[in-house]
Amino acid sequence: MSRSVLIRSALLAVLVLACGVTVAQGADARLTIRGAGFGHGVGMSQYGAYGMAKGGATHREILTHYYTGTQVSDVARSRIVRVLLQSQRGQASFTGARSAAGRQLKPTSTYGVRRGAGGTVELLSPTGRRMKRVVAPLVVKGSAPLVLKGSALNGRTDGAYRGTLEFRPGYLGVAAINAVSLDNYVRGVVGDEMPPSWHPEALKAQAVAARTYAVTTSKGGDGFEQYPDTRSQVYGGVAAEVPTVDRAVAATRGELVTYQGVPVVTFFFSTSGGRTENVENTPLGNEPRPWLKSVPDPADKLSPRHRWGPIRFTPREAKRKLGALVKGSFRGIKVVKRGRSPRVVVAEVIGSEGRVRTTGGVLRARLGLFDTWAYFTTVETDTQEEQPQEEEPPRTDSTGGVSPGAMAARRVAREVAGFVFPATGEVLVQRRSGSRWVRVGLAAVAGDGRYAFTADEPGRYRVRFRGETGSPVRVR
16 A cells, blocks of 8 residues: 555545534534323234234223233222312302202302311302301212313213312312212213223223223322323213213222222323333332233224324424433433333433433423323434544645545535434435435444435435434535
8 A cells, every 4th residue: 555545545544534523513403203102002902902802802801901911800999089070260160059058058059168277168159148157078969960060170060970079278279179989989980081982991991990080099288199181090970971981990899909909090091002011110110010011002003192192393492391401401311210111210311512311201291292101313414524533624635636635625525424223223314316215325323323425426315214214415
C-alpha cells in the first residue's frame, strides 16, 4: 500500500469518527410508537372474553382462563356496597324521596342538602329552608329509584339509583353516596363496563368479575368503598340496567372467583393485544399474585385496539409531553425491561444531556398511549455540511492534481448521518431515483444510536429502520 493511500485512509477514518459524534442541530426527526392492547393488561381481557364466548366457552371457562388456578364458587352473601357519586361545592339535591332524617318527603319535590357545622349536614326544603340538621350521614329513602340532581362522577346527569342516598360532609362541600345491594350494584356495572349486546357468556363472566371485585376491594373513603368510574368500576345505576345484563346477573347470583376457597381481586380491562401481564409488572401491584399471571389471549384479536399505531411526535412534542424526563434535547426511548406480554416495565428516556429511568406506566400516561405494550422508534437524518476541524486544507500534489486529503474531505462532506433508537442493527440507506427510492447501502448503528453513511453521488437520500422512514435529506 502506498504512503499516499495510507494517509488518505487514516484521515478519512478520523473525519468519519468526528462526524459520527456530532449530529447537526435542527435535524428533522420524529418519535414513532406502535403498540398493542388497551388498558392495564392484568386479569380478564373483555374483548378476549367476548371472543372466547363466541367460540363456545362458558363464563366459568372464561374466568378460570384469565384468573390462573381459580374456581367459580357460589359463596357470595347479601351485602351493601357504598359508591361515591358526587363530591362538590355548595349543596347537593335529589328527588324521588319519601323520607329522610325522620321527615316525610314528597317524591315529586326536589330537596337539598348542605354541609353544616361540626360534621353535620342539613336537609333543605324545596324552597331552601332548613328542615333538619343531623350528624352525618343523612340517609334518604324512596320507594322507587332516587334521582341525584346534577352531574355525578360517572358522567351521568340527574341519574337514578336504587337503594338509598347518604350525604356526608365532603372535602369540597357535600358528598353523595349510593348505598345499594350487591347485585343491584352489579346490574349497574356490567352494562357500563361491557356492551349489553355481547354474548351472554361474556356478560356472565363480567358479572362475576364485577361482583368479586366489589367484595374484595375498598378505596377506604369517608363512608364509601367504591368510585363510580375507572378508579374502581364504572357504575351507572339504573341507566345501565338492560334485560341482557339483568339476565346475566341473575344467572350468576352468588358466584365469586375464588383462589383456594377465598375470593380474590379480579382486575379486568378492555384489550390484551394477545397476552395478559403479571400484576407485579404493572402499576397495579408490586407483589406477584398467583391468580394474576400472564396468559395467552388469542381470542382478543376482535378488538380494534388489538394492534394500534403509528403514533408520531416531533422531538419538541415528545419533550413537552415527557417534561422533566428529558434532559436536554429529546433523542429517544430505550426499553430496559419488558414483562411477559411484552409490556414495558422499565425504560430510559434519552436526551442530549443524559438519560432518565422511568416506568411503562409513566410513559403511557405522559404520552397518552392505550397500553404499555409499546415499541418506540426514533429516526433522525441529516447531512454533514460543514468541514470538521480535523480536515486537512486542500492542496495539490506534484502532478498538479487534488491531494488525497482534499478528496477525503469532499467525501465526508457528502455523509448522511443521524441517530436511531433502538440502538441496534443497521439502517437501510436509499436514494431517490426518478419516482422510486432505491437501496444504496447499509449503515451500522453504534451503541449510542448513531449511524453514518458516505454517499457516492449527490441527490436526495433517506434511511429506513424497523419499518420507519426518516425524512429525506439532500446531499450536494
